[in-house]
Amino acid sequence: MNKMKNENIKAIIQDWVPDLEFTEDSLEYVTVVVPRASLRHFLRKLRDDEQTKLDFMFCLTGVDYPKYLEVIYHLESTTLGLILVVKARTEDRGENAVLDTVSDLFRTAEFHEREVFDLLGVRFKGHPDLRRLFLTEDWVGHPLRKDYVDTVNIVKR
Template identity: 60%
Template sequence: MLIDSTTWKDVALELSNSLLFDFLFCVTCVDWKTHLTMVYHLRSTTQKHIVVVKAKLDRENPRIATVSDIWRTAEFHEREAYDLFGVQFIGHPDLRRLFLTDDYEGFPLRKDFEDPVNMIKL
């Protein structure tokens, strides 16, 4: 399911409350060079359904609402996407770096990231 990023919070609430998707088991980000895409994998443990939701983000200012208040597991996953891709999660209770130091510059999982140590160019 591809959605507009501005509607993500409403879609997430509907999935959680009405459609009983009670388990968020994977959150990731994809860099397409022109934009970023957030990808959310959800499961309904009672209905035995799985859904994948994708939201396109502006590459220069990637922002999307947090869903850590709906699914607690999102708190960690969103911090990871923030740290490695630079996605800002609006309303996140503890948005800070997870793996990298506070003074680290750049986002190592973006395709335009240049690694001065390993000389990787994509």
């Protein structure tokens, strides 16, 4: 059942954009890497298109990799039961750690993007209120990055 749905959504996306990169990270969900320039356009299409109707974002994860930061969007359709995982990568971990916001498409992303900004330092262009969420305003650095060293509070073990 799930396998059929997965093949289904894969076929739809390949029909739209033939050269997107599918990863085999997850055995359960179809995972697709989207170029950051078309992220917003792609997610909007996934949400509004009759074939996909992925209207529910059930998770948004930020991950720190050596060369870039990655944001993983878990999407589900409340009507069709399809699930798709979309990944977007920033250009680098420094000045260009920027992605477009999707908080106007999925309102839940408003909080989630603030969390990712706070803990990983991805700046979401167009977010209405991009402030730190958990840490204080004067905190230096982003603790979930792999190279973060907290000498005062000893996070590293």
